Structure formats: C-alpha cells, structure tokens
Amino acid sequence: MKKIFILLLINLISVSSQQCDPILRDPPLDSRKCFENIGQTLNGLASFSPTLSNPFSMNRKGENGTTIALMDPELCIDHCADYLFKYAALKNGEECYCATDSITEYYNHPSNGTCNSTCAGNPTFTCGGENAFKVYSTTTSTHYSYGKNINIYKKLELVSKNSDPRYQGCFQDGPSCRTLNGTPPQVENSITIDDCINFCNQNSFKYAGLENGHQCFCGNDYTVNGQASGAPNEQCSTSCVGNSSQICGGPFALSIYEVPNKSSTNSTLKIVGGVVGGFLALVLLLIILRLCRG
Numbered sequence: 001m002k003k004i005f006i007l008l009l010i011n012l013i014s015v016s017s018q019q020c021d022p023i024l025r026d027p028p029l030d031s032r033k034c035f036e037n038i039g040q041t042l043n044g045l046a047s048f049s050p051t052l053s054n055p056f057s058m059n060r061k062g063e064n065g066t067t068i069a070l071m072d073p074e075l076c077i078d079h080c081a082d083y084l085f086k087y088a089a090l091k092n093g094e095e096c097y098c099a100t101d102s103i104t105e106y107y108n109h110p111s112n113g114t115c116n117s118t119c120a121g122n123p124t125f126t127c128g129g130e131n132a133f134k135v136y137s138t139t140t141s142t143h144y145s146y147g148k149n150i151n152i153y154k155k156l157e158l159v160s161k162n163s164d165p166r167y168q169g170c171f172q173d174g175p176s177c178r179t180l181n182g183t184p185p186q187v188e189n190s191i192t193i194d195d196c197i198n199f200c201n202q203n204s205f206k207y208a209g210l211e212n213g214h215q216c217f218c219g220n221d222y223t224v225n226g227q228a229s230g231a232p233n234e235q236c237s238t239s240c241v242g243n244s245s246q247i248c249g250g251p252f253a254l255s256i257y258e259v260p261n262k263s264s265t266n267s268t269l270k271i272v273g274g275v276v277g278g279f280l281a282l283v284l285l286l287i288i289l290r291l292c293r294g
C-alpha cells in the first residue's frame with residue numbers, strides 16, 4: 001500500500017479536476033470475423049444463471065433521467081472475460097454475448113459485409129450488425145487472467161452473493177465523472193477489498209469502491225452522479241487482482257463498501273494503550289523506589 005500513498009500524494013498536489021478522469025481501458029483489440037446468426041442464442045451466460053440478463057447491455061443515466069447505452073468491444077470483452085468465457089460477441093451496436101469454444105458450432109459461416117452497426121458507446125468501432133455477430137477473443141482483455149483460478153460456477157456465486165455486512169452494492173461509475181470522488185483512482189497491482197477499505201479508512205472517508213479489478217476509490221457519498229439506485233450485480237464481476245476469490249467491481253461499475261469508523265477503533269486502542277502504559281509506568285516507578293531505598 002506504500003505505492004498507493006505515493007500516488008495519492010502526487011495526485012493531491014496536482015489540480016483537483018481528478019473526479020472526471022477517463023476510465024482506464026484495455027489496450028487495442030484484435031478483431032475477429034463477423035458471423036451470421038442462424039437462430040440460436042449465443043449467450044452462454046444465460047444458461048448459467050436465470051438472474052443474469054440476456055444479452056448483456058450497459059447503460060448510464062443521462063442528465064434528465066434518460067438512459068444512454070454504453071457498449072463497445074472493450075466493455076463486452078471485459079465483461080465476458082470477467083465471467084471466464086473465451087469469446088465475446090457484439091450484435092446490433094449495443095448487445096454483448098459471451099461464448100465458449102463451441103461458438104462456431106452455432107454459426108454457419110463468416111459473412112463479410114453485415115457487421116455494420118456503430119457501437120453505442122464508441123462510434124469509431126462497429127459492434128456487429130442487425131443479424132450478425134462480431135466476435136473477439138477475450139484473451140485480449142487485461143482481466144482475462146484475474147479469475148482463472150476459479151470456475152464459472154464459483155464466479156457466479158461470488159457475483160450473486162456478498163455476505164460482507166459492509167457491502168453496499170454494485171453501482172455505476174460515470175464514464176466522465178466519478179461516483180466516488182474523494183480520491184483520484186488508486187491503481188494497485190495486488191489490490192484486495194480490505195486494502196481499499198483500509199486505504200479509505202486511513203484517509204477518513206466513509207465509503208470505499210473497487211472498480212475494474214484493480215482500482216480503488218474513496219468518498220463520502222456515492223449518490224452524486226444520480227447512481228443511487230445501483231447497477232445490476234452482473235456488472236460487478238471482475239475478480240480482484242490481489243485475490244481472485246473476491247470481486248472488485250467491473251468496467252464502469254463499483255463494488256462499494258462502508259468504511260468502519262476510524263475514530264472509534266483508534267480511540268479504543270488509545271484508551272487501552274493509555275491504561276496499560278500508565279500501569280507499567282507505575283510498576284516501574286515502584287520498583288525504582290524500592291531499589292533506591294534498598
């Protein structure tokens with residue numbers, strides 16, 4: 001965590017426009033072919049859990065409560081990598097499907113000209129077409145290795161259950177403005193949930209939020225961007241880089257935890273320390289007095 005403190009210092013010195021930092025994204029992509037749909041659904045995720053929507057899409061709230069679709073190849077690839085699928089496929093500009101090795105079984109042949117829908121979240125990419133899937137390998141995601149020590153069932157269990165009483169839920173992060181804006185993003189290559197909570201505790205914030213597997217944010221309010229209603233669980237599905245048995249948010253999504261009160265734990269420790277210290281000093285004084293007399 002030393003690295004985090006140094007980062008924090010550097011960031012605090014620079015201007016406080018940090019709350020609108022761009023989200024960190026994966027490196028550029030390796031695009032695969034465009035496949036035609038022959039009727040079957042591709043979403044392997046749907047067969048694992050009825051609570052996960054089919055297909056996956058991602059939205060954010062607009063200024064007037066409107067819903068703005070967010071989808072681009074990276075979001076879809078990250079999402080499918082989080083759920084340990086080998087392929088990610090985009091359709092219709094904003095729908096994301098995940099698939100296993102058998103993807104090509106469901107599709108007749110690559111077709112050349114039908115993946116022509118602009119991505120809802122980034123018009124410089126195409127996200128499939130009306131009846132066609134643009135397919136990517138999830139190995140291009142930086143998250144691909146995070147969860148490889150657990151299987152898909154364990155992962156789904158982790159995503160749907162969080163027994164930690166500190167857990168507040170999964171909340172969207174703004175693509176331009178942060179939901180937890182007390183600190184700039186802290187990026188750690190070995191972060192766990194407790195690392196982030198401890199960091200926010202040391203900096204006297206009420207909430208800690210983990211995003212994208214490796215980012216930690218602190219703040220005193222997570223309702224500032226109008227995201228109070230939270231995001232579906234499936235959006236917080238990225239394993240923590242420091243412990244693949246934990247979930248650290250997802251792309252554009254924060255796993256938010258309440259930070260224990262710093263003052264209460266510290267003051268208890270101080271009182272105990274004070275009493276014990278005082279007692280020892282007294283004993284020492286008595287011993288010295290005895291020695292002097294003797």
Ligand SMILES: *[C@@H]1O[C@H](CO)[C@@H](O)[C@H](O)[C@H]1NC(C)=O
Nearest residue numbers: 061062063064065066067068
């Ligand atoms: C929000 O509402 C105002 C007033 O009704 C309107 O002028 C504006 O264009 C709307 N903005 C969006 C993003 O819809």
Ligand SMILES: *[C@@H]1O[C@H](CO)[C@@H](O)[C@H](O)[C@H]1NC(C)=O
Nearest residue numbers: 033034109110111112113114
């Ligand atoms: C599609 O592209 C491949 C190679 O990129 C080419 O060999 C094939 O003839 C094309 N098919 C059509 C129908 O244009």
Ligand SMILES: *[C@@H]1O[C@H](CO)[C@@H](O)[C@H](O)[C@H]1NC(C)=O
Nearest residue numbers: 113114115116117118129130
């Ligand atoms: C996309 O491709 C389909 C099939 O080739 C075609 O019907 C449709 O008009 C195209 N749409 C655009 C926006 O080019």
Ligand SMILES: *[C@@H]1O[C@H](CO)[C@@H](O)[C@H](O)[C@H]1NC(C)=O
Nearest residue numbers: 192193242243244245246247
């Ligand atoms: C990883 O996280 C799990 C679940 O919170 C926990 O039981 C385990 O002790 C953690 N492992 C390490 C090495 O911290």
Ligand SMILES: *[C@@H]1O[C@H](CO)[C@@H](O)[C@H](O)[C@H]1NC(C)=O
Nearest residue numbers: 206258259260261262263264
């Ligand atoms: C921390 O203390 C405040 C004020 O005393 C209280 O409102 C809040 O519920 C406490 N939070 C926790 C996690 O104990």
